[in-house]
Amino acid sequence: MNAASPNSLGRLSLNQETIKQWSLPELAEGCVKAGVTGVGLWREPVQKYGVDAAARLIRDAGLTVTSLCRGGFFTATDPAERAAALADNRTAIDEAATLGTDTLVLVSGGLPSGSRDLFAARERIADALGELGPYAAERGVRLAIEPLHPMYASDRCVVSTLTQALDLAIRFPADQVGVVVDTYHLWWDDTAAAQIARAGAEGRIAAFQLADWITPLPEGVLLGRGQLGDGAVDFRWFREQVDATGYDGPIEVEIFNPDLWARDGAEVLAEVADRYRALVL
Numbered sequence: 029m030n031a032a033s034p035n036s037l038g039r040l041s042l043n044q045e046t047i048k049q050w051s052l053p054e055l056a057e058g059c060v061k062a063g064v065t066g067v068g069l070w071r072e073p074v075q076k077y078g079v080d081a082a083a084r085l086i087r088d089a090g091l092t093v094t095s096l097c098r099g100g101f102f103t104a105t106d107p108a109e110r111a112a113a114l115a116d117n118r119t120a121i122d123e124a125a126t127l128g129t130d131t132l133v134l135v136s137g138g139l140p141s142g143s144r145d146l147f148a149a150r151e152r153i154a155d156a157l158g159e160l161g162p163y164a165a166e167r168g169v170r171l172a173i174e175p176l177h178p179m180y181a182s183d184r185c186v187v188s189t190l191t192q193a194l195d196l197a198i199r200f201p202a203d204q205v206g207v208v209v210d211t212y213h214l215w216w217d218d219t220a221a222a223q224i225a226r227a228g229a230e231g232r233i234a235a236f237q238l239a240d241w242i243t244p245l246p247e248g249v250l251l252g253r254g255q256l257g258d259g260a261v262d263f264r265w266f267r268e269q270v271d272a273t274g275y276d277g278p279i280e281v282e283i284f285n286p287d288l289w290a291r292d293g294a295e296v297l298a299e300v301a302d303r304y305r306a307l308v309l
Contacts, residue, residue: 036305041066041094043237043282044073046300047293052077054293056089062297066094068237068280069127071120083127093129094278095235096120099171102156103137103149103186110152113137117160125167131234132164133172133208138183149186154196161204172234173197174208177216179249190214190223197232206234209270210282212253215241215261221269228273236270238263238308239283253283256303263308279308 042064044055052073059067067086074082074096086093099120104110117132124132136153143149157171164171173193176185187193193207207227214220227233240254240261256263267279281300288296 036309037063037301038065039277039279040064040301040304041068041092041278041280042297042300043068043095043097043280044070046281046283046288047296048284048289050293052082052085056085056091058294058297059091060089061294062301064297064301065090066092066278066280068095068097068282069093069129070097071123074123074127079123079126087128092278093127094280095131095133095172096124096127096129097133097282098135099132099160100134100185101137102134102153103140105140105143105152110156114156114159117156118163121160121164121167121169121171124169130168130170131172131206132169133174133235135174135176136185136187138181138186146181146186150192150196153187154199157196157200157205161200165201165204170203170206170234172206172208174210174235175213177213189217189219190227191219194223194227194230194232198230202231206232208235208237209233209266210235210237210239211261211263211266212237212239212241212282215266220266224266224269225273228270228275233270233273233275233277235280236267236275236277237280237282238266238304239281251284251286253285255283255285255288256281256300257307267308279304 099117175187175193178188181188197205240259242254242259246252
């Protein structure tokens with residue numbers, strides 16, 4: 029079944045990295061044809077196309093930008109590097125506002141070279157959130173902390189659990205800082221249900237993303253996310269947990285996988301839609 033139903037796909041958003049082989053115009057056209065009304069965008073391809081031009085393209089297609097990825101990388105100890113990161117994040121916030129999304133996804137940063145102090149790194153993230161939160165809120169954008177699986181803690185993100193993300197977020201107003209619930213990063217955590225409920229009670233769920241966990245992991249691990257249904261994640265369980273909090277926003281499929289990138293994009297999107305209906309709803 030490849031025909032998209034507006035009723036069943038109403039919350040589905042396609043993150044552009046899932047079909048990386050598509051240009052932005054192809055992404056817009058493909059989503060419209062498939063009946064998918066939301067897209068998650070990444071800064072690099074948007075910048076190459078032009079932020080204002082991308083905003084017009086997506087708007088004219090009748091699509092909604094559900095998130096922009098990514099800001100973050102706040103953990104540097106060098107003052108110049110830290111200042112550059114903050115400046116880049118202000119630019120990312122401005123880009124999100126131009127694109128019409130209220131969610132900037134943060135990959136917070138790993139350990140600086142030579143450091144083993146996870147706690148200090150997380151405090152530097154808190155410092156950055158305190159500086160950037162008001163700037164974002166003034167522009168209608170919320171900073172969304174995404175906890176990444178612990179295998180990324182050393183080089184990419186020292187925030188590894190939803191508990192850690194919420195403990196950072198709660199220091200700031202909920203309209204400034206929220207969290208991302210991503211099945212790929214959280215499926216293994218036996219506290220996920222309790223922390224999703226906590227995130228909902230605190231008004232912190234800014235985004236809900238789907239990808240499957242498949243093994244063996246590829247060399248490099250970053251590009252090993254699986255198509256829905258190919259791995260270990262119980263997507264309906266996650267959707268039910270998130271829905272129970274009152275969250276009724278977009279459900280964004282974000283998969284990094286070279287095998288998907290080598291296929292026809294329309295075929296991949298049809299498969300995503302079919303599996304979304306079968307496994308998530």
